[in-house]
Each structure stands twice: as structure tokens, then as C-alpha cells.
Amino acid sequence: MIEIQGLRKTYRAKGRRDRAVVAVDGVDLSVAEGDVFGVLGQSGAGKSTLLRCVNMLERPDEGTVTVGGVELTALKRRPLRLARHGIGMIHQHFALLSSRTVAGNVAFALEVTGVPRNERRERVAELLELVGLGGRADAYPGQLSGGQKQRVGIARALAARPKVLLSDEATSALDPETTDSILRLLLDLNQRLNLTILLITHEMTVVKRICRSAAVMRDGRFVESGAVTDLLHRPGSELARGLFPLDAPTSLAGHAVVDVTVSGEEADAPLLAEVARRFEIDVRILAGSVEQLAATRAGRFRLALPAGDDAPLAFLRERGAQVSPAVAEPVARPVDRPEPDETAAPTSRPDIQGAAS
Amino acid sequence: MTTSELTELLAVGLQETAWMVFVSTVLTAVGGLLLGILLVLTAPGGMLSAPAVSSVLGFVVNVARSLPFIILLVAVIPFTRAVVGTTIGTDAAIVPLTIGAIPFFARIVEAALREVPPDVVAAATAMGATRRQIVGKVLLREARPGLVAGLTITVIALVGYSAMAGVVGGGGLGDLAIRYGYQRFDTQVMVATVVVLIVFVQLVQMAGDLLVRRLSHR
Numbered sequence: 001m002i003e004i005q006g007l008r009k010t011y012r013a014k015g016r017r018d019r020a021v022v023a024v025d026g027v028d029l030s031v032a033e034g035d036v037f038g039v040l041g042q043s044g045a046g047k048s049t050l051l052r053c054v055n056m057l058e059r060p061d062e063g064t065v066t067v068g069g070v071e072l073t074a075l076k077r078r079p080l081r082l083a084r085h086g087i088g089m090i091h092q093h094f095a096l097l098s099s100r101t102v103a104g105n106v107a108f109a110l111e112v113t114g115v116p117r118n119e120r121r122e123r124v125a126e127l128l129e130l131v132g133l134g135g136r137a138d139a140y141p142g143q144l145s146g147g148q149k150q151r152v153g154i155a156r157a158l159a160a161r162p163k164v165l166l167s168d169e170a171t172s173a174l175d176p177e178t179t180d181s182i183l184r185l186l187l188d189l190n191q192r193l194n195l196t197i198l199l200i201t202h203e204m205t206v207v208k209r210i211c212r213s214a215a216v217m218r219d220g221r222f223v224e225s226g227a228v229t230d231l232l233h234r235p236g237s238e239l240a241r242g243l244f245p246l247d248a249p250t251s252l253a254g255h256a257v258v259d260v261t262v263s264g265e266e267a268d269a270p271l272l273a274e275v276a277r278r279f280e281i282d283v284r285i286l287a288g289s290v291e292q293l294a295a296t297r298a299g300r301f302r303l304a305l306p307a308g309d310d311a312p313l314a315f316l317r318e319r320g321a322q323v324s325p326a327v328a329e330p331v332a333r334p335v336d337r338p339e340p341d342e343t344a345a346p347t348s349r350p351d352i353q354g355a356a357s
Numbered sequence: 358m359t360t361s362e363l364t365e366l367l368a369v370g371l372q373e374t375a376w377m378v379f380v381s382t383v384l385t386a387v388g389g390l391l392l393g394i395l396l397v398l399t400a401p402g403g404m405l406s407a408p409a410v411s412s413v414l415g416f417v418v419n420v421a422r423s424l425p426f427i428i429l430l431v432a433v434i435p436f437t438r439a440v441v442g443t444t445i446g447t448d449a450a451i452v453p454l455t456i457g458a459i460p461f462f463a464r465i466v467e468a469a470l471r472e473v474p475p476d477v478v479a480a481a482t483a484m485g486a487t488r489r490q491i492v493g494k495v496l497l498r499e500a501r502p503g504l505v506a507g508l509t510i511t512v513i514a515l516v517g518y519s520a521m522a523g524v525v526g527g528g529g530l531g532d533l534a535i536r537y538g539y540q541r542f543d544t545q546v547m548v549a550t551v552v553v554l555i556v557f558v559q560l561v562q563m564a565g566d567l568l569v570r571r572l573s574h575r
Contacts, residue, residue, distance in 0.1 A: 055483050093476060112486045
């Protein structure tokens with residue numbers, strides 16, 4: 001549904017041609033129809049620029065962006081404007097019109113797409129019902145909570161029946177409970193409308209709850225990307241570390257310490273008990289958890305087994321687990337750290353990102 | 358001077374002031390809005406980014422705003438004659454009043470439009486809005502409270518400027534205060550005129566504030 005190839009975007013600091021910041025440095029991305037794809041990264045990783053390139057809010061310097069079979073990078077102003085009708089977008093700070101009511105905000109999107117006046121009222125009511133805001137049509141955004149504002153944003157984004165929804169840190173300004181309810185709504189829309197969602201976030205929770213595919217972005221590049229289940233099983237995966245941090249020593253006298261990732265049915269199978277019984281060994285769990293992800297149930301553990309016997313590890317591998325020697329995890333994980341506001345105008349970004357490097 | 362004579366003077370003065378301010382406000386609102394929008398759109402990085410146009414416009418606005426109003430009043434006399442056919446009287450005063458107020462209001466419009474959050478404009482762009490829709494339905498609409506507050510300031514500034522219209526025989530309350538109060542030491546007329554002006558300005562400000570409150574939903 002979304003195909004990006006060789007995307008590059010550089011910002012030049014105003015008046016200082018020599019100080020350019022490469023925000024997106026050669027990204028390839030493919031999002032299948034109906035997928036929920038999360039790009040995870042810290043502030044300044046370039047994910048916001050990447051997202052803004054998908055609907056051409058930023059013109060990429062190089063590379064192509066194709067959405068729903070239409071190459072946006074090749075379009076002139078007018079066809080691009082029409083193509084944008086098929087791409088909804090929601091924003092961290094909601095970006096609602098303060099001078100219009102909830103219904104007015106949704107109607108705005110319909111006006112823009114040229115829906116005749118007499119059809120608007122009904123469609124607005126339908127959209128507000130869809131996002132669970134049926135009763136608040138006449139309220140102004142200033143009277144709503146953050147979660148309600150984002151629901152208006154979602155209703156507005158869906159007004160033109162887009163196939164694709166872009167989410168720019170849509171839950172970053174919300175508290176955890178509200179985040180949960182918005183994520184549930186997005187997942188619900190994804191399933192009911194077969195909506196393809198591409199989101200950027202710095203919150204691990206978002207990926208955990210709704211993403212079936214993900215990419216970790218740093219310094220303008222994808223460090224890893226793919227289906228969440230595949231990434232979890234990839235040795236050294238940053239996503240795996242982020243989703244299942246293992247805070248435990250990597251060695252133990254007389255033991256082999258390994259990191260084990262399991263997913264699907266094996267995540268809930270009594271795998272460790274089986275290992276202990278079958279090989280008559282004591283298996284220590286140094287750290288670990290099992291969680292429900294959007295893609296699958298999965299677990300990751302740091303285990304200590306008696307040294308010198310590889311049979312138990314082979315058995316685990318045979319049962320679909322990914323097993324690798326324990327590696328100390330950096331104190332600063334790649335993601336899940338609060339980040340400063342990202343609403344600054346693109347022209348000022350280089351300064352924010354510390355162009356000195 | 359009898360009370361009825363004074364009342365007569367004030368009534369005529371008030372009428373002249375109201376007329377001058379009203380007409381020049383209407384013209385300024387239109388001209389200032391257009392110029393203000395143009396300043397925002399042509400600014401570097403704006404929707405019609407044209408740095409050269411933008412800096413020329415900015416310079417012209419600054420020049421017009423630098424001139425003391427009394428100088429402007431005299432300087433535009435040939436233009437006034439061409440437009441209204443005469444260089445004296447209330448109608449003739451409207452021309453320099455408008456020319457003086459447009460750049461003033463244009464800067465206020467510019468500032469008010471810049472207050473609209475960039476991500477709201479980005480959101481409209483992402484929806485596929487045309488530039489016309491963005492200006493009309495997003496920028497102007499969202500900036501309405503600021504625009505009305507700015508227009509209120511402009512109207513009151515025009516009341517002040519109009520006091521100098523007497524130079525071209527424009528009349529009005531300010532002229533009355535200058536001629537009677539300042540030049541003839543007629544304190545009674547001066548005080549009465551000033552009181553009427555104070556009430557006038559108060560009413561304009563209150564009306565403006567009320568409207569801003571009505572329009573503001575933040």
C-alpha cells in the first residue's frame with residue numbers, strides 16, 4: 001500500500017549552507033495493505049520527516065513515494081492535492097480548528113474533499129459515531145479532553161474514506177489510559193475498514209499494542225525493519241530489547257547464560273519446565289516476561305543453564321525459540337524515552353537536532 | 358456659547374468623525390486584510406514564497422508607517438484630488454486616513470495570521486485543501502478573534518488620526534477640540550469634545566471586546 005524507495009531529505013540551516021542536517025538518509029519502506037506499521041525512534045531520528053514525506057508535506061530530495069499505486073513524488077500540485085484525499089493523517093497535538101465545533105471540524109474535511117453540503121451532515125454524524133463521539137458534535141475543541149480531541153482528529157482523517165492513515169505521534173500527548181483507548185480505536189478501525197496504518201512513535205507501548213510490523217529508526221536510517229514476529233527472533237534485535245528489556249547479569253559461574261525469545265504458541269507452552277524435566281537440569285530465569293503483542297504472544301527470557309551441555313539449547317531452538325548468548329544491553333535503550341515537543345517548523349529543525357555533529 | 362450651540366457643534370463634529378472613521382475603517386479592513394495576507398503568503402517559506410516581493414512589500418509598509426500622519430496627509434494631496442476630486446473636506450480626509458491605516462492594520466493582520474499554529478495549516482494541506490481554502494477557512498477563520506481585536510485597535514487609531522483632518526478642512530471632533538480648545542482657549546468646548554471622544558472610544562473598545570469573546574473558542 002505504501003512503497004518508499006531510497007528516500008532522502010536534507011535540511012539546510014537558514015543562512016548557513018555549510019550546516020546541513022540529513023533528516024532521512026536513504027530509507028526503503030514497504031507497508032502492506034491492512035498492516036499496522038510502526039516506526040520507532042528517538043527525537044531527531046528523522047521519523048517525523050519520513051512521515052511528512054509520505055504525503056508530501058515535505059518534498060523528498062531523493063527517492064520515490066508510492067501510495068496505493070500512485071507515485072506521489074511524480075505528481076504536480078493539483079493531482080497531489082487530490083491524491084491526499086486518500087491519505088488521512090492524525091497529529092500529536094490534534095491540529096483541530098479551534099473556531100469550529102467538533103462537527104464543524106469533521107465537516108471541514110468533507111468540504112475540502114468536495115462532498116456536497118446535503119450529504120455532509122449525515123456523514124459527520126456517522127463518523128462521530130464511529131469514533132465514539134456521537135454526543136459531542138456541538139462542543140468546541142477547547143472544551144474537550146485530549147483523548148476526545150484525538151477522536152475528532154481521527155474522525156476528520158477518515159472523512160474522505162482513505163485507504164491509508166498516517167499517525168504522527170498521535171498518542172504522545174495523552175496519558176496512558178487515554179493512549180490505550182485511542183490505540184484500541186485505531187486497531188478497531190484497522191480491522192473494520194481494512195485501514196493501512198503507518199505510525200511514528202517513541203513509545204514502545206504503541207508498537208506493543210497495535211503494530212504488526214515495525215522499524216527502528218536512528219540517524220535517518222532504518223536500523224531494522226520487518227514483521228514484529230520476525231524482528232523478535234532476529235539476534236541482537238533492538239526491537240526485541242525494547243519490547244522485552246532484560247535487566248540481569250550476562251554471566252553466572254558454572255552456567256551458560258542465554259537470551260531466549262519465543263512467540264506464538266510456544267510463548268505459552270511450558271517450555272522451560274519441559275527442558276528441566278527432559279534434561280534433568282535446573283533452569284534459572286534471570287529475567288524475562290511474556291506479553292500479548294498485536295502480532296502475536298511473545299516472551300523473552302535470560303536463562304542460566306548448567307554449562308557444557310548444548311542439548312537443551314538445541315531443543316529450545318528446535319521448538320522455535322531464538323537462542324543466543326546473553327549480551328549486555330545498553331543502559332539507554334533505543335526508544336521509550338520522553339522526547340521534547342516535535343511541533344517546531346521544519347526550518348528550525350536543524351537547530352533542535354543539534355547540527356553541530 | 359449656549360448649550361444648544363455647543364450641542365450643535367458636538368453633533369456635527371461627532372457625525373463627521375463617525376463618517377470619516379467608518380468609511381476609512383471599511384476601506385482599511387479590506388486593504389489591510391489583502392496586504393496582510395500577501396505579507397504572510399509571500400514570506401520566505403510561505404505558501405507563495407516570494408522573498409523579493411515580500412521584502413519590497415515589507416519596505417513599503419515600513420515607509421508608510423514611518424511617516425508622521427500630518428506629513429502623509431499633505432503628501433497625498435495630489436492623489437486625494439485624483440480620487441475624490443477635491444482636497445478639502447471630510448471625504449478628502451478619508452483618503453490619507455485610509456492610506457495611513459492600511460499598513461498599520463496589515464501588520465496586525467500579518468501577526469494575527471502567524472498566530473495560527475503551523476500544524477493546523479499542515480493538517481489542512483494534508484487533507485488536500487486548496488490554497489484558497491487554507492487562507493479562507495483556516496488562516497482567516499482561525500485568526501478571527503485576533504483580527505477583530507486588531508481592527509478595534511485600528512478604529513481607535515483612526516479616531517486619533519482623524520483629529521488632524523482639520524488641516525484639510527475635514528472637521529470632526531478632534532478638529533473641534535483643536536480649534537476651540539487649543540487655539541481659542543475655550544475650555545468648555547474642549548472638555549465637552551474630549552468627553553464625547555472618550556465615550557466614543559470606550560464604546561468601540563467594548564463592542565470589539567464583546568465580539569472577540571464571542572468569536573474565541575480556545
